[in-house]
Amino acid sequence: MPNHGGTPLTGVIHLDPQFTVGEVNPRLFGSFVEHLGRCVYTGVFEPDHPSADTDGLRTDVLALIRELGVTMVRYPGGNFVSGYRWEDGVGPADQRPRRLDAAWRTVETNQFGLNEFMRFAAKADLEPMQAVNLGTRGLQEALDLLEYTNHPAGTAWSELRRSHGVDKPHGIRLWCLGNEMDGPWQLGHKSADEYGRLAAVTAKAMRDIDPGLELVACGSSNRAMPTFGTWEATVLEHTYDLVDFISCHAYYEESDADVDSFLASAADMEAFIDGVVATADHIGAKRHSAKRVNLSFDEWNVWYQSRPVNNTDTPDWSVAPRQLEDVYSVTDAVVVGSLLITLLRHCDRVTAACLAQLVNVIAPIMTEPGGPAWRQTTFYPFADAARHGRGQVLRLGLDSPVHDTARYGEVPLLHATAVQGEDGTLTVFAVNRDTARPLELTADLRALGPVGEVRHTVLTDPDRHAANTLQAPGRVTPHQVGETSARDGALRAVLPPLSWNTITIAPTT
Numbered sequence: 001m002p003n004h005g006g007t008p009l010t011g012v013i014h015l016d017p018q019f020t021v022g023e024v025n026p027r028l029f030g031s032f033v034e035h036l037g038r039c040v041y042t043g044v045f046e047p048d049h050p051s052a053d054t055d056g057l058r059t060d061v062l063a064l065i066r067e068l069g070v071t072m073v074r075y076p077g078g079n080f081v082s083g084y085r086w087e088d089g090v091g092p093a094d095q096r097p098r099r100l101d102a103a104w105r106t107v108e109t110n111q112f113g114l115n116e117f118m119r120f121a122a123k124a125d126l127e128p129m130q131a132v133n134l135g136t137r138g139l140q141e142a143l144d145l146l147e148y149t150n151h152p153a154g155t156a157w158s159e160l161r162r163s164h165g166v167d168k169p170h171g172i173r174l175w176c177l178g179n180e181m182d183g184p185w186q187l188g189h190k191s192a193d194e195y196g197r198l199a200a201v202t203a204k205a206m207r208d209i210d211p212g213l214e215l216v217a218c219g220s221s222n223r224a225m226p227t228f229g230t231w232e233a234t235v236l237e238h239t240y241d242l243v244d245f246i247s248c249h250a251y252y253e254e255s256d257a258d259v260d261s262f263l264a265s266a267a268d269m270e271a272f273i274d275g276v277v278a279t280a281d282h283i284g285a286k287r288h289s290a291k292r293v294n295l296s297f298d299e300w301n302v303w304y305q306s307r308p309v310n311n312t313d314t315p316d317w318s319v320a321p322r323q324l325e326d327v328y329s330v331t332d333a334v335v336v337g338s339l340l341i342t343l344l345r346h347c348d349r350v351t352a353a354c355l356a357q358l359v360n361v362i363a364p365i366m367t368e369p370g371g372p373a374w375r376q377t378t379f380y381p382f383a384d385a386a387r388h389g390r391g392q393v394l395r396l397g398l399d400s401p402v403h404d405t406a407r408y409g410e411v412p413l414l415h416a417t418a419v420q421g422e423d424g425t426l427t428v429f430a431v432n433r434d435t436a437r438p439l440e441l442t443a444d445l446r447a448l449g450p451v452g453e454v455r456h457t458v459l460t461d462p463d464r465h466a467a468n469t470l471q472a473p474g475r476v477t478p479h480q481v482g483e484t485s486a487r488d489g490a491l492r493a494v495l496p497p498l499s500w501n502t503i504t505i506a507p508t509t
Contacts, residue, residue: 009434011414014397021393022348026071029386030354034078036104036361037323043359044120045112048372055119057280060373064365065124068379069386074129074298074354075117079103081179082135082187086145089113091164102187104323108385109313113456118170134178135188139202150210176213177202180221184233192231196238216245216296223272229279236283245296245352248276251303252335258388261407261434266338266415273346297353300339302332312394324361328376330461330476337381337500338431344417345392355382357398374473380459386503415441424507432495443491452506456484460499
C-alpha cells in the first residue's frame, strides 16, 4: 500500500463524559463455535495434540482464547444446528453415532458434544449461548435438551445427564431459538409466520420450565434478504412478549477491488442495526409495551464467501475438512476494528454479539493439526476492544473528511468511538479509512480535566495485504506510537493510512 504523501487529513473528536450511549455489556465480546470445518476438531479439541489436556482440549488454543478476551460462545451452530440431534453428542464417546451433516456436506463423529463444550467453556471462562434445532426438530426436542441441561435431578433427562458424569445442572441462561430460519439454504427453512409461531410456543414452554432464561429469536440472515424488515416485524408480532433479543447476522468481503467500499462496511452494519431497532420498537409501540427487545448480533465478521467453501480438494462427506479457512490481511483487520466500533456505538441496544467464528473457520485463531496455533491479524482489534472497551460508551461529535464509495455513498474517513472505564481511563478506538493519507486527529479532552499517561498502539502495514500465516505467524502485530500526546486539554495523534488505533488516556493519580 503506497503512501502518496501530500497534505494529511484532519479529524476532530468532541466528547464529554456526561453524554453517554450506555454501558457495554460484556456479552458484546462473544464468539462462535460451530461444528464446521476444523473449528472443533483440531481446533479447540484435539486429544492427540501435544498440548491437549485430559479433556482433549488444546491448551495452546485455550491460552489464545483467554488472551483474545472472549466472554461468551454460541454453540453448536450456525447452519449445523438445524440438522443436529443433540442426543448424539452425549454419553460414552465410543457409543456415539456418526451422522451426515447436510449443512456443510461432512460427517460428524459426535466425539465433541454438549458436555465437552461445557467443560471447554468453563476452562476458557466463557458464558455458553446454546442454540436449539428448530429446523428439522421442534418444541419437544428443545424441552428435552433444556431438561437435560438445566434441571437438577429426578427426571429422565436430568438423570441421564447425571449418569454421564455431570451431577450438577449446567444452568445455561442464554438460548437461541434456531438459526437463520429465513434462509432458503437452512434445513427446515420456514416463512416468518411459520417460524414466529414455532418460536413463540417453544419460548413459552421453555420459560414454563425455567423462567429465568434469556431467549433470542431469529432475525434476518443479512440486511440484503428480500424479507428484511417484514421478517423481523412478523416474528416479533408472535414473540415480542416472550423473547429478549432479535438476532442479526452480517458478513463482509472486498469485491471487485473496491477497497473503499469494503473499508466502509460498518455503514451497512449501522443501517442494519438502526433498521432492526426501529422495527422492534414499532412492534413494541403497537402493543403499548414498556418492554424493549434488544439485538443479538450473534454472527458478524469478514468472510470471503465468493471463495470456494473447501480450501482443499477434500471430497464431500469427510470428517473435519479445511473449510472457510480465510487468511486475513491488515485490510481485513481494519474492517473488523471498524465493525467493533459500530457495535460499541450501539451498545444501548446491541447487548450481545458473536464474532463468527473462534478457531480456524473465518477465525482470529488458527491451528495446524499436531502443530502450532497463531493469531490472525483480526485477533488484535478484537483483543483491544475486549480489554479496553469496558465501561460507558461516550456520545461523540466527529468532524471528519468524507469520500464517496461505490456501495455506500459518502462516508467519513475517520471512524471512532470512546469508552470510559470505571477507573476513569478513557480509550479511543479509531480507524483511518483512507488508504494513502495519514489523518491528524485532535480530541477535545477539556471535560475530562487533568489527564495522565497516554498510550497509543496501531495496527497497520505498508502492504495492506500482509497477513499472519503458519510460515510467518508474527508478520503483522500492533506497535506503539510514541508521538501521541494529551496536553492543554487536547489529544493529538496521527493515524496512519489504513489503520486500527487504540489510544488509552489514564486519569491523573
